[in-house]
Amino acid sequence: MAEMTSTSPVKAAVPADATLARAGHKRPPALILLAGGVAAVILVLVLAGAWITPFDPAHQDLMNTAAGPGNGHLLGTDTLGRDVLSLLIAGAHTAVVGPSIVAVGAVLFGATLGILAGWSGGLLDTAMSRLADLMYALPGLLVIVVVVGVLDGGYWLAVAVLMLLSLPTAFRMTRSVSAAQARLPYVEAARTLGLPTRRILFRHILPNILPTILATFLLDFVGALIGLSGLSFLGLGAPAGTPDWGSLLQDGQSMLTVNPWVSLAPGLLIVLTATSVTLLGDWMYDRYSAEGAQR
Template identity: 55%
Template structure:
């Protein structure tokens, strides 16, 4: 009998991460191809049909305006997820850069960054977000920019803490002895050691942005009425739960599945990248 091939089985602890990765890949493909995969025009109305449950013609039924729910889910993935992706990228880039500079350089820059982050933490973020976006006329772009600014302080504090510990290690002193500039040391040597945390923060920022933007859409802020969007679909269809609950439940499930998958993947990526490294917060 042939001996089993070593490593041919997937370790149980890796299964949640792999499942989460597959889920996010599928969701990413839906985001890219959704408008072409939709069986109906997401905006096409059929007032005579109204809200009906799932059937042969409409997989998840229709909403109160007779629009196909499945088609709107597919098209709404782009609106629901592109914004959070930009927010996560912007928050991580801003927070990592400022946190690294504050923790490594110290001095007046560190003092200013810490006072600003203390101020941001002291303010009611959700209330500020609603007020700012409301004053700006409910602009989606304004909501994205505001969430980047509100989310950055968390990353700044985390990265600063790690940079403080890294700057005291022997490899930094060795790099300085070799005449390397602080900029080169920070971005070529220190930053790669922070990759596990930066990557994890990126995915967690995406989850935060997804929930925040969906919440704004539910409140009717950020997107015009009728736009295919998961958060807006919940708001529009909450009154027809007795006629077609899937019109509101399906977007809730998609938001939840996406957020859970991104959170689990963030944890697994951190564990994988930090294996063999010792990061002291």
Template identity: 35%
Template sequence: MTGTSRRPTDSRWRRWYAALMATRLTQLGAGIVVGLVALATFGPVLSPYDPTAQALLHRLEAPSLAHPLGTDQLGRDVFTRLLYGARLSLGIALVVTTVRLVLGTIVGLVAGYVGGWVDEALMRLVDTLLAFPGIVLALVIAGILGPSLTNVMVALAVVGWASYARLVRSSVLSVREREFVTASRLLGRSRAHVLGRHLVPNVVAPVVVLATLDVGSVILGTAGLSFLGLGAQPPTPEWGTMLAAGRDYLRTAWWLVNAPGVLIMLTVFGFNLLGDGLRDALSPTQSAQIEQL
């Protein structure tokens, strides 16, 4: 009996997964993301090199069997540093995106459901943040706080939650007057119950899509601020820092810039493709079709 009760849910999940993986581009994006996560998780364990250990006798060696992506100006293995940098960059992107999502969702839910002067005050704050280019505002905040990865994370989290708040608020405004929400109010349900039971499930899909697409922008922002010297500091193996260190060797050691640059591009590309696939799979039309199957 227990197995029978699980079948409709399991079948629905399988149909949703099939809808998500219906296109080659989404499959490519998912493959890139899974591959990067696997490299970040297991790659450093398999690498025989220390990402910060210097070997000046082997500095600026071209790619070879011993060093697949060559060595840098201090003799460190570039491939190993990229693997450790993947762990660092993906971890930062996950933390920053989670903070953005949670903070923006809470603000959007409160603004959309409570309304009145609360909504007006919160939305004016959101408008103020959205009036500035995100990377410029993050640059100012990181510059004031000082160069460190923690301060970069704070800066990127502060400038990014406003988009989530606006998206969640618009979703709440479209749902709060529907019949099932009105019925719940008439039954005397608390605001917390209405928010948790009826409103939050209806804003999950667009927020998840935005968060997936946002991971790429966080990685770009982290690398950009580190490239400018406001993020990770040497010898931390971070992609933006590696780009900054390799820019002086563009003509003599092309791999120092190309390797982290291509990896950043692939990471952003993979998350963007996966986000587009999630958007299509979680669209109202697609969801309705899945429910009817």
């Protein structure tokens, strides 16, 4: 997201030319509608996938394995004779819920710590920033592979480790905009009036940095979606037998010449989901930042 590192605007602090530049930096409405439509379809699959699959995802038809589209199977079957379309629909839940938990946890804890560090400054800010820098420097995927592989912890351990490794991003971005807000005149005025720190932080500063928090949440979701799908591709993510887009990618490698949809379809869904969420996040960030500038 091109502008996610910008501080959340306050009318008195945003130059007119910056506001005009942002107002002119708009995405085509059709593109945003398309991205919203894709996201809505994925959400329906996550919430209602168990009721709309054409076949039982676990049903194996050993007389019709590795078959191309046909015989009622729109995307064919895999090596166990399972319907690929049903696996894709059922796999949306695993593919999306895990990244959502990662993003929520990372933003909830990371943003809270970032606001406190940006507000307080001093030794606390320095210590927390150095720790975040250290964690940020770690090779995330390698750490997850080692931890999950050694502990044989599976999908939910991977979710927990990925959430922990996502904290520095949320912390650094929130800390940056919070520190900038803490130096603005309206905060100094609130301090002078003797308003409690909690009220200043959560009633005044937090609303002004919500666009950055939203952008961070969606960025973390996309990163977690790709990361967890990659782990499932390596056999370290979703449990064996659980429908998952990353697992389907791996299963379809040996079937590219027989039924390429086993790999192409989940790969396409991962790309479409990540791209749509990124576009929507960028659009929402621009919109809410512009609204904040006009207040």
